[in-house]
């Protein structure tokens with residue numbers, strides 16, 4: 001904590017000492033504020049003449065991660081043939097590693113990821129879980145038990161990621177299990193045969209079991225890949241506005257502007273939301289042996305938001321064959337997207353806070369207000385631009401009014 005930033009105030013001995021954060025900036029609200037925390041709540045939040053008090057943001061939320069695959073890269077990277085030149089190489093390498101995914105292995109890796117995210121200030125998360133054969137994957141019950149273990153710290157949602165070609169074989173039973181365990185229903189589609197029928201089956205089952213939907217769509221640069229349009233049409237037909245999320249949509253970057261506009265307008269009207277995954281897209285798209293990338297593959301976020309879509313940013317893969325880096329830090333994703341996608345941080349902070357929290361059905365990243373729970377992140381920076389500029393800016397996560405211990409020793413346990 002910087003000197004003079006947080007001050008413990010005297011109070012009656014039987015109560016916790018209130019903490020005053022003076023002169024903090026709240027992105028989206030002009031001026032400076034004094035923020036007083038007492039008994040786990042925001043006791044006061046008033047305009048202030050003090051300056052240089054740091055920046056306070058809501059907690060972060062991450063609506064698209066893969067806790068079943070995470071932190072496998074050290075295993076995968078030690079193999080002699082571990083070379084990723086495209087998405088499908090990454091898929092093949094993950095398949096090679098899958099026999100190692102025992103319950104204990106998954107619990108250890110996913111647990112470490114949750115701990116890391118929590119220390120970064122994440123309060124809500126949706127994890128996809130690969131569903132590649134009709135049987136319930138080992139990871140599903142493990143993540144369900146971690147969801148219980150982490151209740152109150154991270155609101156964790158489980159989303160079934162059914163292999164597209166498994167849909168007509170096994171999706172009915174999968175949907176039943178997803179419903180039973182309070183999950184989200186989803187699939188990975190990329191130019192599959194009988195695509196319309198497979199998407200339709202997902203929607204029929206979602207309606208039957210009253211499930212939200214989450215699809216990986218068009219994660220590639222083939223101009224013909226347009227699952228997004230099929231999903232949009234189905235969303236309208238089945239009246240599931242506000243309950244369908246699509247991730248990636250990389251192939252939109254290859255389509256003529258008029259097509260893009262038509263698709264995005266239709267998506268907004270249908271109530272389909274979009275989550276972009278800049279790290280894995282930049283890492284995998286247009287990846288060719290010995291050739292520098294030119295096509296970057298991140299969906300046109302500015303246009304999507306302008307047309308009225310809900311647009312969010314997510315971490316996607318962390319420490320696996322799809323993306324060997326990452327630290328479950330949504331702020332790092334926004335920091336990357338500022339130059340990569342030309343996003344203004346002030347306008348897009350909600351893409352890593354309120355919007356993904358809403359989609360995770362969590363109120364944990366609510367805007368700060370007097371009387372609300374004192375869950376927020378304090379950053380040692382002059383303003384949001386300064387925070388984006390300096391990845392090493394000090395960060396203190398407050399949960400229930402108490403600062404969490406610093407997380408900079410975590411690397412030893414990885």
Ligand SMILES: [Zn+2]
Nearest residue numbers: 216247316317
């Ligand atoms: Zn993903």
